[in-house]
Amino acid sequence: MQRYRTWIELNERALTNNIKSLNALLDSNARFCAVVKGNAYGHGLKEITQMVSRSGVDAFAVDDIDDALTLRESFPSTLIIVLGYTLFDRFKDALRAKIHLTLYDKEGIEQAQSVGKASARPFPIHLKIETGTCRQGILIEDLEDIIRLLQRSEAVKVMGVSTHFANVEDTSDPEYAGSQFALFQESISQLKRYGIDPAWKHCACSAAIILYPQTHQTLVRAGISLYGIWPSELVENTVRNQGFSCDLQPVLTWKTRIAQIKSVRMGTPIGYGLTQVMKRNGRVAIMPVGYWDGYDRSLSSIGEVLIKGYRCKVLGRICMNMSIVDVSEVPQPEKEDEIILLGVDGRQKISSEDIARKIDTISYEILTRINPLLPRVVIA
Ligand SMILES: *Cc1c(COP(=O)(O)O)cnc(C)c1O
Secondary structure, eight states: OTTOSSEEEEEHHHHHHHHHHHHHHSOTTOEEEEEOHHHHHTTOHHHHHHHHHHHOOSEEEESSHHHHHHHHHHOSSSEEEEOSOOOGGGHHHHHHTTOEEEEOSHHHHHHHHHHHHHHTSOEEEEEEBOSSSOSSOBOGGGHHHHHHHHHTOSSEEEEEEEOOOSSTTOTTOHHHHHHHHHHHHHHHHHHHHTTOOOSEEEEEOHHHHHHOGGGOTTEEEEOGGGGTOOSOHHHHHHHHHHTOOOOOOOOEEEEEEOOEEEEEOTTOEESGGGOEEOSSSEEEEEESOOGGGTOOGGGTTTOEEEETTEEEEEESOOOSSOEEEEOTTSSSOOTTOEEEEEEEETTEEEOHHHHHHHTTSOHHHHHHTSOTTSOEEEEO
16 A cells, blocks of 8 residues: 555455344345445445455346446356446347346337347346336336236346335435335235236335335345445434444545645645635645545535544645645654545544535445545455
8 A cells, every 4th residue: 555645445344244234134035235336335346346245245236237247247147236227229238248127117128128039038127116206217107008018028027126215314204215115015016916026126225224124025225334334314313212233334444645744834825716824833734635536625624634643624725636734733744644534543533424514415425426546455
């Protein structure tokens, strides 16, 4: 790591712990699908899937076909589901690599039927049901038509049926998620009446996995919790109040190094736009990290980093590849000392939730915005 200016460390023990914690909550019929979209929530697709497979999971879910094909090279027989939209032109690639596509309309199913027919091999799909998120999905009132379309040909094999919750993270209002789940069960019954009873029935994301075991069905889709982060503060508090244990440990630490240290007099303007001046005589350090790396420009003047266990404030604007922090309080900081942008240093901690709160977003975005080109180092 001595050769990296800015890098991501991935703690394999934390990841293994999280898988174990979540597995312990699972309904006995449910298998475990690791959601690795968004470059494995910014952690690194290759590194995370290798680690996850050593811990034994049953499936991967990605957003797009290219990630699915990349994973197929390393995992010849694992169930891989594409959650997002797939262009018609790519259906052939999906079938060839035995990738399961999420489909939810007549056009998609007809395309799968024609590609399946041409290859003389059934096209594996998961039907996504619209139950109240108003994203992709089959409206309940259209399900009958879709079923009729499916019955017309053997070229498509329905391997799964799924839906996605809109606000299951908001534990103060579980009613809406409950109504979505009821609709999902209704549509499963409707499919069954027509002889469509796929092996994979799935709707539970992290919050549902943790709080609502009745939603686990035959497969759960774990995203944020896999990486050791709570889906929301409400979920974390609910778990604490209900008194059961679910130990989640953050997997990712983001580090950089001091590029320069200098003494700066009170009143000196700092950075582009002269947006801030030094409030007293002190010392600043230059960090070789900026918004290109995924360190959000909104953290200008309000971000914090850890150096030798001390919290240091970002001063002035975050630049493309550099930023400036106040190291006046740090005893004897030196060039190339480690800086923690996100992670733990002694008793101090900067979590993705802390950063998200500062700039009014969610931990998911902080993590997935980390530039995929930064080196990832697995810590065993
Ligand atoms: C992202 C996503 C998940 C995972 O959600 P988490 O809250 O991160 O666990 C599950 N299902 C679908 C369809 C998703 O898009």
